[in-house]
Amino acid sequence: MSTSTFRFDGTDIAFVPGQSVGAALVAAGRPSWRTTRHEGSPRGLFCGIGVCFDCLVTVDGFPNERACLVLAEAGQQVSTQEGSGHDR
């Protein structure tokens, strides 16, 4: 079982090829990677199958990607999404 890494908010997260970004973050012990638009509450993965949109994350500069659907890739730049992801 080989592992690679992607960058998440400046740290390396190990993943096994085939895992989603969300699965890799959960496996790394990080259950949240977004704050909500109104209250700034932390959110992470909830439904795990692309239905709930709670796990939105910014991947390689593109906000609002569902972390449970995007496959992790070596060297990917993943960052916590604040609010809508467009107001930085």
Place this chain on the structure above:
Amino acid sequence: MTAEDRRAHTRAHTRADLLVAGGGPAGLTAAATAASGGLSVVLVDSGHALGGQYWRHPPAGAQMSGTDGFHHDLTAYRSLVDTISGHAETGLVDLRLGHHAWTVRRDEDGIELHVVDRRRPGADRAVVLRGRRLLVASGAYDRQLPFPGWDLPGVYTAGALQALLKGGGVAAGRRVLVAGTGPFLLPVAVGLADAGVRVVGVHEANDPRRWLRHARAVAALPGKAVEGVEYAAALLRHRIPVRVRSTVVAAHGRERVEAVTVARLDRDGRLIEGTQQRIAVDAVGVGWGFTPQLELAVSLGCELIGSEDGNAVVDVDAWQRTSVPGVLAAGETTGIGGALLAGLEGRLAAEGLLREVGCGAPSVRLRPVRRAVARQRAFSRAMREAHPVPAGWPAWLDDETTICRCEEVRHRVVREAVASGASDGRQVKQLTRTGMGWCQGRICGFAVECLARGEVPGVAAPAPASERLVAAPLTLGALARLPSHEVE
């Protein structure tokens, strides 16, 4: 014109015999049966691998190991995938993984399924797929009831815990509690325990004795009873405490879940005060049955009927045909019934089509299939009746409980809307923005309907299936890049 454009152009002008939306047990079986009978098939699924949720698999080339152990009937799955792959090589099956259906149109020539290829972040590509007929096999997702703290990180749907295991080989916590209702909680708990997680409890809200009323439906399917016994043995082996008529009524923590409160329910599904108990966890998985994904069927105008679990489901005839010509439905979209029933319905849909177009082998005897369908349907009806949503669930909400996770609408706001006259989910939505966020009410819709009506929807008056004109998000850029011959 690039080669890709040329291929797209050719596809735009040839209609497949059958479009299949969904690559789970129903869609896989239908696609394999139809293609083996000589029909051209386009099989679309949003996942990275075939299988849907039940047979969720890591994508091709994945390197995690040990996920096979979380599955059932893998022989059947592999045989279906082999059949589909064989037909994909000859071009009879056009397999579209990572494609999300966002809308559908029907005209006199057939169906246009609008999908978006989302295999690469930031590079959405809109594609139009054409076929003479469409099979809606889009499955279902976990149904949820809000409780204080359910929006804390570390609180998952039961399905998410299993999806992480099956698709990623990942256990979401070290001390996990599973709650809600229905037989699905058992494989989730056992899967976690097999992965080395300490499952601190399975809390089933209903009394298993509810099944006694359906003894005949259970006796007709001895396989299900054996499965139940196997799970019971596995729960014992892992020393997983099982509590019935008990559920999670709150989750606690600051940045993530650290504990839950469980409480007993009376026979009518009402919380028994004074029975609350706090349990330390680092993850929790909850599921209250499933909600079928009906967007495509609803936007085509297929007639729906009520199901015992309070869901609206697609009404189909003996060949899985809906009320709309050329549109079929199979699997969970016609009623929550599990993978075996879904596969059988997919088979019937395809066999019906083969007969319709004259390539059906009348020698294929379908009587055993129909008998199996009848037994599975009786069992699934019993399951839906034995595992209702507890009538008293709103008692565990407090004023500040989040109801709509996307728009962050609190219970207090929903209650005020209901007090001021909103009597169904749609009216609450218009007053409070519940269901108007990213998920379009998929997660809170059923709960809001319960709160608005003051009762749990049932077979006679199911929760309405929401119309979602855009069933999956796509960028305007992707639409703008559609080749001009695709735009009419």
